[in-house]
Amino acid sequence: MKLLVPIKMVPNPTLPVRMSRDTATPQKPDLKDIPLVINPFDENALEEAVLLREAQIASNVTVISVGPDSWVSEMRTALALGADKAVHIPCDKQVSPLTIAKCIKQFIALEDIQLILCGRQGVDADNGSVGPMLAALLGWGQATFVSKLSVNGNLATVKREVDGGTQELTLPLPAVITTDLSLNTPRYASLPNIMLAKRKPLETLSAQKLGVELTHELEIIKYQTPPPRPPTTRLNSVAELESILSKKGFLS
Amino acid sequence: MKVLLVIGDRLGEYDPLTVNGVAAGLHFGDVTVLAAGPNSQKKADKAAQINGVKEVLLATHPTLQKPSVENLAMLVNELTPSFDIILAVTSTFGSDLIPRVAALANSSPITGVWAIAKDHTLTRPINAGAVLAQLNLPKPPVFLTIRPTAFPANFISNNTRKAKITVIDKSYECNLSQHKTYTPSANVRPDPVSAKIVVAGGGGLQAGGSFELVEKLADRLNAAVGASRTAVDMGLASNDLQIGQTGRCIAPDLYIALGISGAIQHLAGIKDARMIVSINSDPNAPLHGAADFALTADIFSAVPELLKK
Ligand SMILES: Cc1cc2nc3c(=O)[nH]c(=O)nc-3n(C[C@H](O)[C@H](O)[C@H](O)COP(=O)(O)OP(=O)(O)OC[C@H]3O[C@@H](n4cnc5c(N)ncnc54)[C@H](O)[C@@H]3O)c2cc1C
Numbered sequence: 099m100k101l102l103v104p105i106k107m108v109p110n111p112t113l114p115v116r117m118s119r120d121t122a123t124p125q126k127p128d129l130k131d132i133p134l135v136i137n138p139f140d141e142n143a144l145e146e147a148v149l150l151r152e153a154q155i156a157s158n159v160t161v162i163s164v165g166p167d168s169w170v171s172e173m174r175t176a177l178a179l180g181a182d183k184a185v186h187i188p189c190d191k192q193v194s195p196l197t198i199a200k201c202i203k204q205f206i207a208l209e210d211i212q213l214i215l216c217g218r219q220g221v222d223a224d225n226g227s228v229g230p231m232l233a234a235l236l237g238w239g240q241a242t243f244v245s246k247l248s249v250n251g252n253l254a255t256v257k258r259e260v261d262g263g264t265q266e267l268t269l270p271l272p273a274v275i276t277t278d279l280s281l282n283t284p285r286y287a288s289l290p291n292i293m294l295a296k297r298k299p300l301e302t303l304s305a306q307k308l309g310v311e312l313t314h315e316l317e318i319i320k321y322q323t324p325p326p327r328p329p330t331t332r333l334n335s336v337a338e339l340e341s342i343l344s345k346k347g348f349l350s
Numbered sequence: 351m352k353v354l355l356v357i358g359d360r361l362g363e364y365d366p367l368t369v370n371g372v373a374a375g376l377h378f379g380d381v382t383v384l385a386a387g388p389n390s391q392k393k394a395d396k397a398a399q400i401n402g403v404k405e406v407l408l409a410t411h412p413t414l415q416k417p418s419v420e421n422l423a424m425l426v427n428e429l430t431p432s433f434d435i436i437l438a439v440t441s442t443f444g445s446d447l448i449p450r451v452a453a454l455a456n457s458s459p460i461t462g463v464w465a466i467a468k469d470h471t472l473t474r475p476i477n478a479g480a481v482l483a484q485l486n487l488p489k490p491p492v493f494l495t496i497r498p499t500a501f502p503a504n505f506i507s508n509n510t511r512k513a514k515i516t517v518i519d520k521s522y523e524c525n526l527s528q529h530k531t532y533t534p535s536a537n538v539r540p541d542p543v544s545a546k547i548v549v550a551g552g553g554g555l556q557a558g559g560s561f562e563l564v565e566k567l568a569d570r571l572n573a574a575v576g577a578s579r580t581a582v583d584m585g586l587a588s589n590d591l592q593i594g595q596t597g598r599c600i601a602p603d604l605y606i607a608l609g610i611s612g613a614i615q616h617l618a619g620i621k622d623a624r625m626i627v628s629i630n631s632d633p634n635a636p637l638h639g640a641a642d643f644a645l646t647a648d649i650f651s652a653v654p655e656l657l658k659k
Contacts, residue, residue, distance in 0.1 A: 225459075239524070324480075331644070339627065343571075
């Protein structure tokens with residue numbers, strides 16, 4: 099069974115994003131000094147795929163990215179984390195989730211993929227769209243926010259993290275699964291695996307060849323910083339806190 | 351413009367955040383509501399009482415009485431040509447359904463909408479809430495999920511009113527995912543998203559080995575319980591209580607954080623809280639900076655002292 103893990107690179111989420119101070123152009127988030135990392139949820143998806151291969155349930159794990167050339171070094175990291183092959187679809191501009199889903203769908207038409215594992219959302223744009231969109235375009239079943247997965251023959255059994263609790267469901271393969279952080283703990287790339295990754299295949303495929311036009315229907319017209327919160331009042335004692343909570347009617 | 355709001359399915363029950371979906375939908379025009387999944391009749395009856403709901407569509411066929419995102423997406427896809435805006439709340443239900451429906455209509459969804467302007471420009475937070483992005487409303491059909499806390503709806507329910515309920519009894523069967531069970535989380539307190547007061551705990555609770563301190567203060571204040579990712583990872587709180595960019599976004603009147611550092615991913619979920627109180631032993635905790643009131647203290651002594659009052 100072949101697995102596909104679509105991955106994207108995001109500005110390191112532990113570093114703060116600020117607006118550019120350049121006043122000549124409209125304000126934009128300034129990302130140029132923030133290093134790119136694999137989207138954390140995609141690391142969970144990749145880890146789960148590699149675990150399935152190590153358990154000999156899957157035979158092969160491919161990662162695929164629709165993005166700029168600056169993503170290629172992190173695609174090597176994905177190979178070091180255990181993917182067998184990486185496919186890069188170069189794309190220099192922002193494109194919509196629909197465009198990305200179409201590119202991946204066209205790639206699937208060339209390969210015999212049984213299971214797609216995606217992160218539940220990219221932590222930069224927070225769209226969370228590609229997984230379910232891909233499932234729709236392919237006519238496959240989907241399970242989002244998955245925190246537990248087992249695959250038995252042609253059936254996946256999953257636990258989903260949903261509002262108010264969890265849901266268990268089964269999915270006939272092929273299917274799309276999107277992963278929650280609690281699914282697993284991604285491994286680190288070991289030095290031998292980093293060396294090994296240099297010899298693994300990293301292919302480039304053009305969107306044009308796949309017959310997909312790189313478009314963005316959802317152009318952002320303006321970026322703003324959120325309104326600031328009022329300044330902090332430092333309290334010196336629990337009694338002060340109690341008096342504030344009482345005065346505001348929270349404590350009676 | 352004509353709006354279709356798909357009611358959420360919360361563990362098979364009516365989602366109380368439906369009213370917030372109606373409040374958002376009314377920015378565009380008349381709201382028609384679709385009730386499907388388990389207990390769809392009950393959901394339809396509740397939705398029919400909401401002011402601003404013009405009509406309720408009730409899916410009654412067995413293929414739509416079970417939770418199935420694929421079957422429901424097929425129905426919504428068939429209804430899409432009659433509407434301009436297809437909407438759901440940004441819940442695990444809405445986030446699962448709306449992108450699927452959008453793709454079926456060859457469109458991209460706009461998720462987590464935080465504001466709708468008079469000219470229908472949409473605003474949504476990105477980069478963990480560090481940036482607000484504005485978009486023009488695309489050409490219909492438009493597929494949206496809206497952040498419930500950004501569209502308050504206290505005015506909206508009315509027990510005497512009843513919108514027309516229209517039954518859809520057609521079968522929609524994709525034979526894809528099969529629902530087995532729902533398991534409610536251990537949380538017995540109110541849902542943090544709709545609560546007026548939320549008391550949340552973080553990594554600072556580890557020394558106590560439990561969430562008891564948070565729960566006691568929550569009960570004293572009649573509040574909901576929330577948690578940071580670290581507290582969830584430590585097994586101190588259930589996953590559905592996680593507040594933040596990748597958890598729930600809340601907007602209570604009062605938010606009290608106990609032993610939470612205030613990472614940007616956590617702050618993303620509390621930006622709309624009206625009053626924030628932070629209790630943390632570290633005077634430089636980022637949450638102190640974001641709070642209206644900050645108390646530098648050990649929670650294991652400060653909270654019991656507060657409870658004695
Ligand atoms: C992709 C991604 C998504 C994420 N999404 C979320 C999210 O949605 N929500 C979220 O919360 N996090 C999220 N995180 C994690 C986030 O980055 C932080 O790691 C997390 O919020 C830290 O939780 P914490 O502050 O409770 O724990 P810690 O960082 O461990 O902080 C504990 C705090 O408790 C204080 N403390 C300790 N003992 C005491 C005491 N006795 N009395 C008083 N104070 C005490 C310490 O001073 C410290 O400030 C995400 C991370 C990533 C990478």
